[in-house]
Amino acid sequence: MSEFTRLKFDIDVVETLSEAATAYDFFTASFDLFEDAVDILIQNVFRKDDYAVKYAVEPLLSSDGPLAHLSIRIKLLYGLGLLSQDSYQDIEAFIELKEFVRSDKESIEFISPSILERLKSIRAMSSVMPPSVYEQQPEESSHYIVKMKLEQSKNIIKSSLILAITDIIKELHKDTPLS
Structure with missing residues (x-):
């Protein structure tokens, strides 16, 4: 993948995730982005022009094949x-987050x-998110200040999350000896 294509993909990732209004929308979008990135890597590695490889691998990667699910595909890539x-x-944690927020769609923050x-x-979050966010409880203050502090924490x-997801996707787009 060329540097320009990688940069465009990174920009698309940031834009897509930034537009998500709720945690449900965000984690659903991140799941879709991981699926796309994994699919690109799988295609680079397995979908060659060689007839034998194409004949043997194509059914495995189809939507009803054993490698259709993201969790199976990332296990293969890890292996x-x-x-x-x-x-x-x-990525497994993000898959679990998507499932978790699915049950509570709009009310989870x-x-x-x-x-x-x-x-x-x-x-990937440990290198980008300040530890203070995990412990941050707004002080007793006016309603507006508490609301602003909560909004600030949400934005952080x-x-x-956007930075962490972008870093993981960058790893999926690196050149490999198999591609």
């Missing part, structure tokens, strides 16, 4: 050494303790 253990575990607790397990969390 082949094309995905680091940290990124593999982080980025700043909810259940989301924050799950974010602690994502290694969302921005940190």
Whole structure:
């Protein structure tokens, strides 16, 4: 993948995630972005012009094939050494987050303790999100100040998530010896 294509993809990732209004929309969009990035890598590695490879691999990757699901595809990439253990575990955590927010669609917030607790397990978040966000409780103050502080925390969390997801997707787009 050319540098220009990678840059455009990074911009698309940031734009897509920035437009998500709710945590549900955000984690659903991140799941779709991971699926797209994994699919590109899988296609680079397995979908060659060689007839034998194409004949054998094509059915495995189809929508009803055994490699159709993201969780199976990332296991394959991890097993082949094309995905680091940290990124593999982080993508798994994002898959779990998507499932978690699906049950509570509109009422779950980025700043909810259940989301924050799950974010602690994502290694890519440790390098981009300030630790103080996990413990941050707005002080007793006027309603407007508390609301502003909560909004600020939400923006920090969302921005940190965007950076973490972009870093993981960059790893999926690196050139590999198999592609």
